Amino acid sequence: MPTVLSRGSQILRPLHRASFKQSRSPPFCWKQLLSMSTNPEPLFSEGEDHEQLSNDAAALLADGEWTLSHDRKGIERRFQFKTFNKTWEFMNLVAADCKKMKHHPEWSNIYNKAHIRWTTHSPIGLSAKDIHMARVCNAHAETLGALPIPQETEAGSSATPGLEAGDCCVPKGTNP
Numbered sequence: 001m002p003t004v005l006s007r008g009s010q011i012l013r014p015l016h017r018a019s020f021k022q023s024r025s026p027p028f029c030w031k032q033l034l035s036m037s038t039n040p041e042p043l044f045s046e047g048e049d050h051e052q053l054s055n056d057a058a059a060l061l062a063d064g065e066w067t068l069s070h071d072r073k074g075i076e077r078r079f080q081f082k083t084f085n086k087t088w089e090f091m092n093l094v095a096a097d098c099k100k101m102k103h104h105p106e107w108s109n110i111y112n113k114a115h116i117r118w119t120t121h122s123p124i125g126l127s128a129k130d131i132h133m134a135r136v137c138n139a140h141a142e143t144l145g146a147l148p149i150p151q152e153t154e155a156g157s158s159a160t161p162g163l164e165a166g167d168c169c170v171p172k173g174t175n176p
């Protein structure tokens with residue numbers, strides 16, 4: 001047993017020294033890191049008008065309903081309706097516009113909720129088509145009387161937002 005311990009400490013010592021040296025000179029700018037974490041910019045698809053898209057994205061994200069995805073390559077929003085039928089109707093309307101635009105969402109549905117993420121796969125990133133389709137979703141949701149959803153706090157939002165299993169299984173009336 002003592003042999004194992006002394007072998008272990010021999011291995012650890014040089015590693016400790018190396019990591020101490022590295023921690024004395026941070027390889028990034030703290031100011032830049034702070035601004036990225038508080039107000040991250042989307043990663044736009046190549047070939048897009050970044051200035052125009054940046055303004056459009058900022059306008060869309062302003063009220064907090066659409067949020068920037070964690071990888072910054074897309075935008076996402078949760079919709080909620082009174083019934084499953086309304087939710088399905090909403091998804092059908094969006095699907096018809098996807099066909100026209102030749103642009104498709106990453107989405108999921110549980111009962112009366114739909115989670116939609118718009119991102120462009122080729123070229124990768126956020127594009128004008130994503131912004132356009134997000135607006136299309138907003139318009140259809142309004143027409144169908146989407147319900148307001150309480151906004152999640154920063155601490156409460158999950159790394160992979162969407163719908164949780166069991167989201168449909170709450171007693172009637174307690175659903176937010």
Ligand SMILES: C[C@H](O)[C@H](O)[C@H]1CNC2=NC(N)=NC(=O)C2=N1
Pocket residue numbers: 102103104105118119120121122123
């Ligand atoms: C040929 C066709 O237009 C492309 O494959 C489309 C289809 N739908 C798409 N949808 C999304 N979200 N991103 C794309 O890059 C994409 N490409």
